[in-house]
Amino acid sequence: NAGVTQTPKFRVLKTGQSMTLLCAQDMNHEYMYWYRQDPGMGLRLIHYSVGEGTTAKGEVPDGYNVSRLKKQNFLLGLESAAPSQTSVYFCASSYKRGGGYTFGSGTRLTVV
Amino acid sequence: KQEVTQIPAALSVPEGENLVLNCSFTDSAIYNLQWFRQDPGKGLTSLLLIQSSQREQTSGRLNASLDKSSGRSTLYIAASQPGDSATYLCAVRKADSWGKFQFGAGTQVVVTP
Numbered sequence: 156n157a158g159v160t161q162t163p164k165f166r167v168l169k170t171g172q173s174m175t176l177l178c179a180q181d182m183n184h185e186y187m188y189w190y191r192q193d194p195g196m197g198l199r200l201i202h203y204s205v206g207e208g209t210t211a212k213g214e215v216p217d218g219y220n221v222s223r224l225k226k227q228n229f230l231l232g233l234e235s236a237a238p239s240q241t242s243v244y245f246c247a248s249s250y251k252r253g254g255g256y257t258f259g260s261g262t263r264l265t266v267v
Numbered sequence: 268k269q270e271v272t273q274i275p276a277a278l279s280v281p282e283g284e285n286l287v288l289n290c291s292f293t294d295s296a297i298y299n300l301q302w303f304r305q306d307p308g309k310g311l312t313s314l315l316l317i318q319s320s321q322r323e324q325t326s327g328r329l330n331a332s333l334d335k336s337s338g339r340s341t342l343y344i345a346a347s348q349p350g351d352s353a354t355y356l357c358a359v360r361k362a363d364s365w366g367k368f369q370f371g372a373g374t375q376v377v378v379t380p
Contacts, residue, residue, distance in 0.1 A: 186366045198356070198370040205365055213367070245310060252366040255301050255316035256358070260309065 157181050161246050161259035168236045168266045176231040176262050178246030184257070186249045187229040189213075189221065191242040192261075198245065204229055205252075236266045269294045271359050273371035281379050286344035288374050290357035295335050298362045302331055302342050305354045305373070314342070314355075319362075347378045 159180045168174055178187065189201040200213030204223040218240060220232045229248075233240060243263050247256040270293040280286060290300070299318045303311040315331045317324040317340070323332045328345040344351055354375045358368035 188367065190370075195372075197372040198358075200367055203365070203367060211365070247311075249366055253298055253318075253360070254366075255299075255313055256303075256311075256368060257313065258303075258311040 159246055159248055159257050159259035161244075161262050163262060164260065165263050166265070168233075168264065170236060170238060170266060172236050173232070173234050174236065174264075175233075176244055176246075176264075178229045178231070178248075178259055180227055180229075180246075180248045180257070182248065182250065182257065183226070184248035184250050184254075185226075186252065186254075187223065188247045188249075188256070189219075189229065189231045190245045190247065191215065192245060193242050201231065201244075238266045240264065241266045269297075269359055269361055269369045271357060271369050271371040273355075273357060273374050275374060276372065277375040277377075279377040279379060280347055282347060282349060284347055284378075286342075286347050286351065286376060286378075288342040288344075288355050288357075288376070290340040290342070290359075290371055292338045292340075292359045292369075294361060295338050296362055297335060298360045298364070300331075300333060300340050300360070301358045301368065302329075302340075303356045303358065305356060307354075311356065347376075349378050349380050352376055352378050 188203040202221040207226040246259040302314040354373040356373040
């Protein structure tokens with residue numbers, strides 16, 4: 156019973172490099188979310204998806220892109236990483252619009 | 268925009284004492300509210316999900332109350348243990364938010380033996 160799995164767990168990028176974070180859930184959840192967590196800022200929503208093939212912007216979408224080609228996967232991309240994107244990234248999913256969140260264990264990203 | 272506030276930001280109690288954690292929100296038109304626990308360097312673990320129609324929800328030593336009209340939820344942890352040391356976050360979901368939760372900044376709890 157894996158729940159929500161995030162890969163990688165840690166990554167160091169140089170400014171300008173690109174990368175993709177993968178979130179995979181095996182609970183048949185419809186809704187998926189990407190958050191970033193920064194000291195003093197709390198958790199802020201980057202992008203979210205309400206079903207396969209759909210994506211929408213959250214509170215802090217700039218510099219990120221997402222895709223939901225398969226129901227179980229939600230990808231977060233950084234096209235040209237900046238030091239301001241140094242953060243811990245969390246993926247969450249919920250079964251339905253009103254369901255509780257299940258979180259992944261996070262990806263700690265450092266951009267130097 | 269929904270604002271979620273958790274006061275105090277940090278709390279230290281001796282083992283055995285009951286913990287009372289507060290969460291307030293500005294818009295009372297909520298769908299539900301979820302409490303989480305986060306250990307250092309780890310992800311968020313769900314504790315309780317309380318619906319807007321409920322006054323409280325219980326799980327073991329945990330009890331969450333909800334007063335929608337006053338924009339408050341309280342998480343009670345009975346007979347605290349050192350293993351309860353963590354950061355506790357509340358998250359509020361509005362009825363029209365497409366499932367999105369708005370998070371508080373959390374209360375960091377230390378239970379001393």
